[in-house]
Structure formats: C-alpha cells, structure tokens
Amino acid sequence: MNNSLKILAVSLGALLACTAQAASVMEGSAAEAAPAAATAVAGPVEVDRIVAVVNTDIITEYELQQRVHTVAINLRRQNIALPAMEDLRRQVLERLISERTIMQRARQTGIRVDDQMVNASIEQIARQNNLTVDELRQHLLADGVTFDAFRSQIRDEITTQRLREREVDEKITILDSEIDAYLAEQAGFTGNDTTEYHVAHILLPVGSAEEEDSVRSAAESIATRARSGEDFTKLAASFSRSEDALTGGDLGWKTAQDLPGDFWTAISADKKTGNVYVVRSKHAFHVVKLEGERNGVEAKLAGGPVEQTHVRHILMFVSDITPEADVLRRLNDIKARIERGEADFATMARLNSVDASATRGGDLGWLxxxxxxxxxxxxxxxxxxxxxxxxxxxxxxxHLIQVVERRTDKEGNPERMRIAARQALRQKKLAEAAYDWQRTLRDEAYVEIRGDGLE
Known part of the structure; x- marks a missing residue:
C-alpha cells in the first residue's frame, strides 16, 4: 500500500493514470472538434483502408485519424505545440501498434475484463470530473469521441494493467542488499540539503549494434536543436519513443536518487538549468534537459510519537449494474456476516472488493x-x-473498514524507512521493466505498414 488512500486512485491505480489522456477529453468544448468534424463531412468520402497489419490484426485509417484527433486535443490543452502532422501520425501509429501487441498477448494468456469493471471505472472517471455518465457521454461526443470507443479504450487500459501486473510487476524483486545500498546513499542528506531537479527526456532506442552510430547521430542532432532554442516538448512529441513522449517527455521533479543513474551522472557534471545532455543507457540514447532546480521538501518533522493504524477495507463502486442501494445492501450484509462470525474480513475482501488490495485481503498496511x-x-x-x-x-x-491493531511509531522507525526505500526502488525498476516488456512484444510481432500509411 502506498502512503495514501489518495492511493485509492491507484486502486484504479494505473488505470486512472493511463486513462488521464482519455479523461482529459472532457475538459474542453465542442468548438475544438468542429474543424475536424467539418473536414469529415466535406467533399467525397474515402472508403476506409488498412494502414498497418499487426500479426493477425489491422489498424485502419479511420482509427488512426480518430486517435490523432484525440491526441492533438490533449496536446493543445497541455500547451504543448503540435509537431508536424507526419510526425504526430507516426507517433500515434506506433502507440496503436504497441497496444495491439499487448491486447493480442492478453488474449493468448486468457485475460478478460467484464462489463461491470468497465462500468465501474467509467463511473469513477465521471465522478472525478464532477459529471454524471450521461454528461461524460455528451462531453466526449462534443470532442468527436464516441462513447463506444471510449469504453473500448477503458477496457484495453484495464486489460493492459492486468497483463502488466502478471508479466512485469509480479516479477520485480528488490533484494535486501539493494535496500541497504539505497539507504546508505540517503544517509548524508538532511531535510535542508535535499535538492530536486525538473527533468525532461527524449528516448531513442538502439535495437542492434549496427544502429549505434545512426541513433547517436540522431540524438546529437535533436540535442543541438534543443540547445538552439527549439521547444523541447515539441521535439519529444516528434521523436521520443518513450511512453511519456506525447506529454513532452516530462519526468517531473526528482531527487538525485530518484533519477536514472546515467541521467544523474551527466547532470551532476554541470548542473545548470537549461542544459541539454546526450546520455547513453543500456538500451537507448537519451536527450535529457534540466528544466529547473529547487530545494526539496524537508523530511517530515517528528512532533513526538506517531500513532499508526493497521487497517483493512472492502471497496465497492456504484454503477449502472450495481446501483447505490445494492452496494449498501451488499456491504451491510457482509458486515453482518463478519460480526456473526460466519465469515472473516480478509476472505470477504478477496471475494468482493474492487480495490487492488483485494488480493491481500483488503490489507492497506500501517497508516x-x-x-x-x-x-x-x-x-x-x-x-x-x-x-x-x-x-x-x-x-x-x-468502503467497509476494519482496524486490525494500533501502535505508536517512534521517529525514524527502521521498518517504515525500509518500506519507503523498497517502494522507491520498485518504481525505478518497474519503469524500465515495463518499457523493455512493451519493446519485446513489439519486436516479436509481425508488423507491416501499408504503403503511404504515414502520409
């Protein structure tokens, strides 16, 4: 469990993060979609065509255009300048190809997502945007996105999350020796001397030794353009192969310990805001920009002993299939069965909770x-x-909530420090492992881009 039940956003965890791009479609007005709609109805209508074949699946021109339209809207709302249309189409097509390989892998491994989970996720997205599902539907249509397409995207995002949990997340291991080394690196810092760095990057993968020189040359060329004043977010949207390419390659604010080691080696040699570096990692070249530097948040000051609570919960969503009255009835029935001794809380959580903690019997750890x-x-x-x-x-x-026990945690509790270190190390490993996993699926697939599919 993360530090926060704000983490229940992580319950739909990766889902809501992954669907942020889709959910942000709701923020604008129909006016932004009007030019595309006008283009769609003007003049002769071309019969849809295949732009790419991915193993046994196809990607059509209509599907590519729809996704490009959505991505363009989201880039404008993030105040990121649009790259050239051919570059944007290439990026979006690569994303669609990657998604196809993931969905094919999910089908092969028998992963299925039922309608109830999709409905509950859509309800959650609507609530977070202060909308009803019907209002969400209208906002999507105003931006030229059909509700069926939106449902399909949500289903795919949940499927991707489940597949990644099985094939990547569960295989991440953190050794005690790694935690010891991480804590040793932290030992020299105090609350006043921690610095955070705002970093953006462009990732250019190296597939083989033969590509080394050409990829290095491409990275140096992009770096030169960035140093001459070109918009780094636009360059990232045009050239980066990272999952964050279409959000400008922004890695956010990181401490030196949270940055990839190769990035920090380059930055630490000349820490000047605005600097652009070319970095070689194990599988890629990176163009890295130091956007800013600031004092980090001071370590939480201990105001004496801290009371902690070990807690479990069962989470249920209200949806079209399970209206509020049914959710309350089910939770009250579960509570009564637990109190009569007919069932234990952990078993009921495994059977009924829609939170990611269900597999742990609803255990949220010490809060x-x-x-x-x-x-x-x-x-x-x-x-x-x-x-x-x-x-x-x-x-x-x-939620149904059960308190397991309480304790008083002293300042600098070693267990809590090791848990925090394990979480930080896991996030760093997970990001690299997830990219390698997606890249492997893409490399193993048969992909044919038809003719002028990118023109």
Missing part, C-alpha cells in the same frame, strides 16, 4: 494521519481493533 482521505480517516480513527465500520462513502466509492 498514520494524512495517509487517507478525510472521510476514511475519520471513520478509521473511531474504530477499536477488530471492529468493522458502517459503509463509508468517499470519492472512490463505498
């Missing part, structure tokens, strides 16, 4: 003040160990 959203935290703090709450409503759905 302290500020780790949970207010409504959850207030209900949790009123419970005695072993007690189960009434259904509690938050922005994420309805």
């Amino acid at each position: 302290q003040k500020g780790d949970a959203v207010p409504a959850f935290e207030e209900a949790m703090m009123r419970l005695q160990p072993g007690q189960v709450s009434e259904p509690v409503k938050t922005n994420y759905g309805y």
Whole structure:
C-alpha cells in the first residue's frame, strides 16, 4: 500500500493514470472538434483502408485519424505545440501498434475484463470530473469521441494493467542488499540539503549494434536543436519513443536518487538549468534537459510519537449494474456476516472488493494521519481493533473498514524507512521493466505498414 488512500486512485491505480489522456477529453468544448468534424463531412468520402497489419490484426485509417484527433486535443490543452502532422501520425501509429501487441498477448494468456469493471471505472472517471455518465457521454461526443470507443479504450487500459501486473510487476524483486545500498546513499542528506531537479527526456532506442552510430547521430542532432532554442516538448512529441513522449517527455521533479543513474551522472557534471545532455543507457540514447532546480521538501518533522493504524477495507463502486442501494445492501450484509462470525474480513475482501488490495485481503498496511482521505480517516480513527465500520462513502466509492491493531511509531522507525526505500526502488525498476516488456512484444510481432500509411 502506498502512503495514501489518495492511493485509492491507484486502486484504479494505473488505470486512472493511463486513462488521464482519455479523461482529459472532457475538459474542453465542442468548438475544438468542429474543424475536424467539418473536414469529415466535406467533399467525397474515402472508403476506409488498412494502414498497418499487426500479426493477425489491422489498424485502419479511420482509427488512426480518430486517435490523432484525440491526441492533438490533449496536446493543445497541455500547451504543448503540435509537431508536424507526419510526425504526430507516426507517433500515434506506433502507440496503436504497441497496444495491439499487448491486447493480442492478453488474449493468448486468457485475460478478460467484464462489463461491470468497465462500468465501474467509467463511473469513477465521471465522478472525478464532477459529471454524471450521461454528461461524460455528451462531453466526449462534443470532442468527436464516441462513447463506444471510449469504453473500448477503458477496457484495453484495464486489460493492459492486468497483463502488466502478471508479466512485469509480479516479477520485480528488490533484494535486501539493494535496500541497504539505497539507504546508505540517503544517509548524508538532511531535510535542508535535499535538492530536486525538473527533468525532461527524449528516448531513442538502439535495437542492434549496427544502429549505434545512426541513433547517436540522431540524438546529437535533436540535442543541438534543443540547445538552439527549439521547444523541447515539441521535439519529444516528434521523436521520443518513450511512453511519456506525447506529454513532452516530462519526468517531473526528482531527487538525485530518484533519477536514472546515467541521467544523474551527466547532470551532476554541470548542473545548470537549461542544459541539454546526450546520455547513453543500456538500451537507448537519451536527450535529457534540466528544466529547473529547487530545494526539496524537508523530511517530515517528528512532533513526538506517531500513532499508526493497521487497517483493512472492502471497496465497492456504484454503477449502472450495481446501483447505490445494492452496494449498501451488499456491504451491510457482509458486515453482518463478519460480526456473526460466519465469515472473516480478509476472505470477504478477496471475494468482493474492487480495490487492488483485494488480493491481500483488503490489507492497506500501517497508516498514520494524512495517509487517507478525510472521510476514511475519520471513520478509521473511531474504530477499536477488530471492529468493522458502517459503509463509508468517499470519492472512490463505498468502503467497509476494519482496524486490525494500533501502535505508536517512534521517529525514524527502521521498518517504515525500509518500506519507503523498497517502494522507491520498485518504481525505478518497474519503469524500465515495463518499457523493455512493451519493446519485446513489439519486436516479436509481425508488423507491416501499408504503403503511404504515414502520409
């Protein structure tokens, strides 16, 4: 469990992060989609055609145009200058090819996502945008996105998440020796001397030794353009092969320990805001830009002993299939069965919770003040160990909460420090492993781009 039940955003975890691009379609007006709509109805209508073959699947011109349209809207809303249309089409087509290989792998391994999960996820996205599902449908249509296409994208994102959890996430291992080394690196820092760096990058993979010189030359050329003042976000959207290419290659604010080691080696040699570096990693060249530098957030000051609560929960969503009355009835029935001794909380969580913690019996680990959203935290703090709450409503759905035990955590608790170190190391490993996994699926696939598919 992460530090926060704000992490229940992570319950749809990667899902809501992955669907941020889709959800952001809701933020604008129909006016932005009007030019595309006008173009679609003017003049002769060309019969749809195949632009790419991916193993046994195809990608059509209409599908490519629709995704380019959506991506263009999202880039404008992030104030990222649009790259040349041929570059944007190439990026989007590569993304579609990657998605096809992932969906094919999911079918081969028997992963299925039922309608109830898709409906619940859409309800969650609508709630987070203060909309009903019908209002969400209208916003999507105003931007030229059909609701069926949106549902399909959500289903694919959930499927991708489940497949990645099985083939990548579960295989990530963190050795105790790695945690020891990480904590040793942290030992020289105090709350006042931690610095964060705002970094963006462009990733250019090297597929073979023969590509080494050409890829290096391409990276140097892009770096020269960036140093001469060209918009780095536009260059990233045009050339980067990273998953964050269409958001400008922005890695956000990172400490030196959170940056890839190769990046930090280059940056630390000349830490000047605006600098652009060419970096060679194991599988790629990177063009890295140091966007800014700031004092990091000071370590949380200990104000004496901190009370922690070991807690479990069961989360259910309201949806078209399971309306609010049914959710409340089911949760109250589960609560009654647990209190009568007919079932234990962990088993009920595994069978009924839609949160990612369900596989752990709903176990959220040890929480302290500020780790949970207010409504959850207030209900949790009123419970005695072993007690189960009434259904509690938050922005994420309805919860049953059980307090397992409480303890007082002293400043600098070694267990908590090691958990935090393990989480940080896992995130760094996961990002690289996920990219390698997607790249392997892409390389193993038969891909044929038809004729002028990118023109």
